[in-house]
Amino acid sequence: MKKDNPSKSTVKSAKDYIKKGDKYLDQEDYSNAISNFDEAICLYPDNARAYYNRGLAKSRLGQYFEAISDYDEAIRLDPGYAKAYNNRGFVKYKLGHPKAAIPDFDEAIRLDSKDIKVYRNRSVAKSEIGQYFEAISDLDVVIRLDPNDDAAYHDKGANKADLGHYEAAILDFNEAIRLNPDNIEAYLNRGLSKRKLGRDAEAAQDFQEALRLAEEAGDEELIAIIRKQM
Template sequence: MPNPISNWITNLKARYRQSKLTTPEKTLNIFKNGVREVDEGHPQKAIKHFSEAIQRSSESAKLHHYRADAYAMDGQYENAIVDYDTAVRLNPSYPDTYLDRGNSHYQLDQLERALKDFSEAIRLKPDWGEAHANRAVIHVELGNPEESATDAETAKTLGVDTAQLEGMLQAAKNAPTSS
């Protein structure tokens, strides 16, 4: 059975160490807690940690991107897009943000916006198979079979699993069209 006094002393020491940290160190610890919560499958807890870190360092594209990822993981795609937009404003040359924002647009059936984001990710990182695969799916849903085939072939040459890609494309072909 755990010793209550020992636990109290351990917690007291941890609080003391935390109080001696600089603001950047505290922010980094809060960020790490958010990452841990994402890894453990707790996006709402992660969002709280990332929000606290953003309060301390609001101009960090990385913090906004991570919180956006947590929002997306929680199905809060509109909130995710707001944070991805901020991350893009703060660091417009990071291709991952465009890919992830494109995925959130896709979840909201905003296909043209998703296409634009995947295209920007590819412009920034032309050898990114995942971005080509995602854009191939969008082209299928938008009725652009030639563009889809080109992106699918590129994705395959860049190492995307062929069977998985074919499954994604087939699911897109079978998806109901938006009105």
């Protein structure tokens, strides 16, 4: 039996709830955001955006399985919803399933090949399962799309270091630091690569600079990590 299409007033009311939910999302009030998206879905169950946004709010609350269900529904309603594939992949990664996340990132990229965030997410998942060369390829795309992305250079260097290519890694860390002189992890990891090459004095200088920046930032976790290397 064919479902009746919702009335214009019903669709408008649903969109109003989505707008309210979006405002709560921006305010990081995820519980109220979910309540408004619930109302929107109740009024207009075929609205892919309502499911997508509710999935986003649930993922921010750590409700990952529930978020996946919402992303599943958003994709069912709109198979071309690239962001829903990306977010579903990210949640799978957060659940400790990087290999399962990669096909979602693949599909997101197929649908939107210009979204830097997806290439970055896929690179992290690939690195997690030891696909370092493939991760580097994704980061090359990020850098091509945004040549000033210091984090991409850092991550590229980290993957090269994992491969044991320390000289090449240092070049990427150098570029990350040139683009962002406050990149603490770039100094730390450049120091680790220099230590692997026996350049202990240079490594010590990098650790000292990383520590100075971490102390300025008040990042106690990084401070502890850096001090262990000194």
